[in-house]
Amino acid sequence: MKDQQIHEAMALLRQECRQWPTPSVTVVAQRHRSPFTVLISCIISLRTRDAVTAAASERLFSRAVSPDALVRLTVDEIADLIYPAGFFRVKAGQIRDICCRLLEEYGGTVPDTVEELVRFKGVGRKTANLVVTLGYGKPGICVDIHVHRITNRWGYVATATPDETEMALRRTLPPEYWIEINDLLVSYGQHRCFPTVPACSGCPLALLCSRIGVTRSK
DNA sequence: AAAACGGGGGC
DNA sequence: GCCCCAGTTTT
Numbered sequence: 001m002k003d004q005q006i007h008e009a010m011a012l013l014r015q016e017c018r019q020w021p022t023p024s025v026t027v028v029a030q031r032h033r034s035p036f037t038v039l040i041s042c043i044i045s046l047r048t049r050d051a052v053t054a055a056a057s058e059r060l061f062s063r064a065v066s067p068d069a070l071v072r073l074t075v076d077e078i079a080d081l082i083y084p085a086g087f088f089r090v091k092a093g094q095i096r097d098i099c100c101r102l103l104e105e106y107g108g109t110v111p112d113t114v115e116e117l118v119r120f121k122g123v124g125r126k127t128a129n130l131v132v133t134l135g136y137g138k139p140g141i142c143v144d145i146h147v148h149r150i151t152n153r154w155g156y157v158a159t160a161t162p163d164e165t166e167m168a169l170r171r172t173l174p175p176e177y178w179i180e181i182n183d184l185l186v187s188y189g190q191h192r193c194f195p196t197v198p199a200c201s202g203c204p205l206a207l208l209c210s211r212i213g214v215t216r217s218k
Numbered sequence: 219a220a221a222a223c224g225g226g227g228g229c
Numbered sequence: 230g231c232c233c234c235a236g237t238t239t240t
Contacts (some may be wrong), residue, residue, distance in 0.1 A: 023224070024224090025224075042224085042225095043225095045223090045224055045225090046223090046224085046225045046226070047222090047223055047224095047225065047226095047234095047235095047236080047237090048223060048224085048236090048237080049222085049223050049224090049237085049238070049239095050223085050224070052223085052237075052238080053223095053224080083236095083237095084236075084237050084238085085236080085237080086223070086235075086236045086237060086238095087234070087235055087236060087237095088235095088236070088237090089235080089236090090234075090235070090236095121226090121227085122225090122226070122227090123226085124225060124226050124227085125225095125226095126224080126225065126226085127225080127226085130224090142224090144224040144225080145223090145224060145225080146224060147224085160230090161230095162225085182224085185224095186224055189224080190224080195222075195223095196221095196222095
């Protein structure tokens, strides 16, 4: 796919996604405006639906929006607040551990590089990149399952894992779209370009997609 | 019962 | 690369 085509695709995506609500982690980040809340709600979102993530995040942040406030809660209290998110007990422990380390190693602030962020248990490249881009507004590409699936479905990249997709996009995607593409493709993946059976009929990107007519694909 | 959730870790 | 994690909602 050429640059000309990706410019067209992104313009169409922007237009199309306006009709759908903004993904919840982004909304939560905007409401509380902090790299810390992006980090925590991103951990909550692991293997958990968008609506559940939003509700759980709001419940937790109504009690604490900083590491020093959050460590005063016990693991059980945190677990109760983020229920019914998947793996809620494991995540509660991870969240509290991360808060402790943030206080001990970073004076209660959140580091702003992927390399530092992925040293925390429960934080991988997806979460780290979302903190960097959404939390700090710095260059980065957050590749979750939606970004991975859709860019491959387009034929824009040909990769086996989300991490490989991130590296491929860092080489080929114009920097002006780096921060934005996650929000757009999460929304598109939730409302049209579904995981198993995408709604290709009426898709504004149909002419740019290499899998036209394919109703079942990875 | 099985698949799906905006993954991550360990091997 | 594969398998496990440990929970709910949706089909």
